[in-house]
Amino acid sequence: MTRASAGHEAARHAVSIPTAAVRPRTEPHDVPLSEIQRRIWAAHQLDPTTVAPTIPAAVDLSGPLDVDALESAITHVVGRHEALRTEIGVNEGLPAARLGAGLAGLRRVDVSGSPDPDLAASEITRAEAEEPFDLETFGPLVRGTLIRLATERHWLVLPVHHAAADALSIGLMLGEIVNSYGAYKMGGKPAAAPVPLQYPDFAEWERESREEIETAVDWWCEELDGFVPGLALPHDRRRLGWSTHKGDHLTAQIDAGCKAAVERFASDAVITPFAVMTSAFCALLHRVSRTDDLVAGVSFANRRFAELDQVIGPFANTLPFRSRLTDGDSFRDLAGKTSQRTHAILGRQHVPTARIADAMEARREGVDSPLFGVLFTFLDEDRSEQTLDDLTITPLSVSAGPSKADLSVSVAKRGAEYEVRLEYDTELFDQTTARSLLDAYLSLLAAGLDRPDDPVWALPMSPSSVVTGNGVRSRPPPPWPTWPPGSRRPYASIPNGRL
Incomplete structure (x- = not known):
């Protein structure tokens, strides 16, 4: 699940207004919100039940699956990226953010006994995608469900709120999950390098x-x-x-x-x-x-x-x-x-x-x-x-x-x-x-x-x-x-x- 972005390479060579580079923020415990996140929060106030900002990432996994290794991989990746651990709520009437513990675990559902497992899995996937996120009381912005359709067939459903990721980020996330899964399956741990920058660092740069x-x-x-x-x-x-x-x-x-x-x-x-x-x-x-x-x-x-x-x-x-x-x-x-x-x-x-x-x-x-x-x-x-x-x-x-x-x-x-x-x-x-x-x-x-x-x-x-x-x-x-x-x-x- 490789990633790239439309116009991304051209962006590096385009003539742009000079600007300071993004650097790690001086106060790691401070979690500033970007303007995009603030606008998303404001739209949520108008309609807290909307699921329009939800990105319903989902993949079909065919073959022998080590479920525990997959869960460990997802937990590891979510833990690495502050945007995926960000929780947004209200503090004195204004939007605020904090870093949570990350994904608590995968919800596991078995539909292998259903007359039509694909239909049952589709209905669960749609329901997951249509479940609103909580931007009022600091709820998580990522959740996960693993649906078992047969012994060697599963669907992984990872709805992510747009306040935590964009489409390009979903590709990054899934790619890291796949790489981490391979390491956990072999009994080891991912050898991924530390993330040098986090999204709140960009939010602080934007503010400045x-x-x-x-x-x-x-x-x-x-x-x-x-x-x-x-x-x-x-x-x-x-x-x-x-x-x-x-x-x-x-x-x-x-x-x-x-x-x-x-x-x-x-x-x-x-x-x-x-x-x-x-x-x-x-x-x-x-x-x-x-x-x-x-x-x-x-x-x-x-x-x-x-x-x-x-x-x-x-x-x-x-x-x-x-x-x-x-x-x-x-x-x-x-x-x-x-x-x-x-x-x-x-x-x-x-x-x-x-x-x-x-x-x-x-x-x-x-x-x-x-x-x-x-x-x-x-x-x-x-x-x-x-x-x-x-x-x-x-x-x-x-x-x-x-x-x-x-x-x-x-x-x-x-x-x-x-x-x-x-x-x-x-x-x-x-x-x-x-x-x-x-x-x-x-x-x-x-x-x-x-x-x-x-x-x-x-x-x-x-x-x-x-x-x-x-x-x-x-x-x-x-x-x-x-x-x-x-x-x-x-x-x-x-x-x-x-x-």
Whole structure:
């Protein structure tokens, strides 16, 4: 379970605002909260029952399993990382944190006698993922359940609150658990080196870097100047004044041939696969919303320093990514613009999104409007099957639960392929529309790679033969209508308003 991060290597070489490096804090018993953690706590106060911030990490373990060695490995890894031992609560009305003892142990459940062990395990996994965490009375932010489906088949479910980790951290955590398990199974102890930095060290650095953050906020305000929030997405239902944000998800695979084409295109253009995949997402939004100026939320690793590479914590920052098209822009043009904007953002990726939103609201004279309602994440992280002796370890896809946005697309490596996951708000979209959007994203990517100098508006949005999984090949083309010129939001870059 190796790790890497979207744009991470580029981040180290990008031009950035000079800053002091993160160092161990002077008071180890002081556990400062980062601004991201404080915002998460504030959102929890509004809805303590929400499970939207939960990351439901889960893997299938096939083969002979030493359960005691696994439990020891998990306890060891959680104990190594202060973010995983952090407990958040309320002190005199304000958020506060302390370091707990760590994971008390694995809850063990045996469903091997059930008529359908997989179904029973899925129900338990969903229930674990949907159990809220306690951010009021200093409860733990990690819990673990081991489900026995058969003698040599188990599911390990490790829900982690987003206040303790991000997606990249989950890969780090699982990788350390696998390595530690091997040592404990052999009767030894893990030989892992001490962790030189902890997440609270980063939180203290952030607190001491407020002046730099304010300077970067000014850049963000200039970057978003003149932008009108909102995208005309093809909703199946009107947005209500309130929402439960009930979510669902679809997945598809991009085969090895298309993945190789992404990497070749990126290499030839001297950009990253992150820029290519993000460009396809922006192309989708430009086409379906018929606008040449939009903002989407794009996740950045926010690990600007090499010493943060192996630190677990909620670093990832979803930032407003502005995409603009001019008449005749090709996919190659769009990818170039995406790469340039990415490099500009990398040096300012540490600015909390909420700080940007507050500054933009002030500039709009109090008009409160979300910066974005759609999200994109690219994880340059291999989520393919792993083996350890006779044990095969396969990541599991857990149901989305509440949607984190109207629409979000995430891309992750799975061996020689990419796995694409589209999450959507079921109160706004039917599954058929979500499938069509997923098809359109994959088709625009394939067409952009095949015809990179064609205008973005001319690229086909019907399913492509490079797509596999979820029955994508067998579905008919998505029912995208053709709007007349000037209807709804005009798209200046599309002649005759065509999709």
